[in-house]
Amino acid sequence: MxxxxxxxxxxxxxxxxxxxxxxxxxxxxxxxxxxxxxxxxxxxxxxxxxxxxxxxxxxxxxxxxxxxxSQDPKGHKNRLHFEITPIDRRHDEELERILALGAVRTDIGQEENQSWTVLADPEGNEFCLARSLAPGEFEL
Missing domain, CATH: 3.30.720.120 (Signal recognition particle alu RNA binding heterodimer, srp9/1)
Structure with missing residues (x-):
C-alpha cells in the first residue's frame, strides 16, 4: 500500500x-x-x-x-507550484476569470508561446494555468 x-x-x-x-x-x-x-x-x-x-x-x-x-515573507520562486486545468471553459476565458479574482501574470523564466500561463496568487505564490480540458478544447 x-x-x-x-x-x-x-x-x-x-x-x-x-x-x-x-x-x-x-x-x-x-x-x-x-x-x-x-x-x-x-x-x-x-x-x-x-x-x-x-x-x-x-x-x-x-x-x-x-x-x-506566517509572518515570514515570501522570498523567491516557489520550489513547488500548482498546475490547474480549466474543465468547463477555454483557457483564455479561465485566465480572465482568475485574473479578475486577484491573480497576476508572473515571469519565472518561462519561454514565450507556451500552452500554459504562469500566474501568482494574491500572496505571490506561483501556479500555472494549463491547457483546457473542456469539451472541444482537448482531444485525446
Missing part, C-alpha cells in the same frame, strides 16, 4: 483571504477556520467523513489545502 496526498499546507500572511481566493479558483469550500490562524479548504464534501476516509484509502483523492498564518 502506498501513501496518499491528503492536503497541501501553505504559509500565508492572511490565511482566510488566501483560502477564499483558492476557493473561488477551484470551486472549493472552507472546511475549518481556526480564528484565521489556520484555514482548511477542499472539495465540497458530498459524503460523511467515514466514506471520505474509505475513498482516500482506496486510491488517489483530490487533496484539501491548509493555509497557516
Amino acid at each position: 502506498a501513501s496518499r496526498l491528503e492536503w497541501v499546507t501553505l504559509d500565508s500572511a492572511d490565511p482566510r483571504s488566501l483560502a477564499e481566493f483558492w476557493c473561488d479558483v477551484l470551486g472549493y469550500v472552507i472546511y475549518q477556520d481556526k480564528n484565521g490562524l489556520t484555514v482548511e479548504i477542499g472539495p465540497d464534501p458530498e459524503s460523511p467523513d467515514e466514506q471520505r476516509l474509505a475513498e482516500l484509502r482506496r486510491g488517489p483523492a483530490v487533496p484539501s489545502m491548509v493555509f497557516v498564518l
Whole structure:
C-alpha cells in the first residue's frame, strides 16, 4: 500500500483571504477556520467523513489545502507550484476569470508561446494555468 496526498499546507500572511481566493479558483469550500490562524479548504464534501476516509484509502483523492498564518515573507520562486486545468471553459476565458479574482501574470523564466500561463496568487505564490480540458478544447 502506498501513501496518499491528503492536503497541501501553505504559509500565508492572511490565511482566510488566501483560502477564499483558492476557493473561488477551484470551486472549493472552507472546511475549518481556526480564528484565521489556520484555514482548511477542499472539495465540497458530498459524503460523511467515514466514506471520505474509505475513498482516500482506496486510491488517489483530490487533496484539501491548509493555509497557516506566517509572518515570514515570501522570498523567491516557489520550489513547488500548482498546475490547474480549466474543465468547463477555454483557457483564455479561465485566465480572465482568475485574473479578475486577484491573480497576476508572473515571469519565472518561462519561454514565450507556451500552452500554459504562469500566474501568482494574491500572496505571490506561483501556479500555472494549463491547457483546457473542456469539451472541444482537448482531444485525446
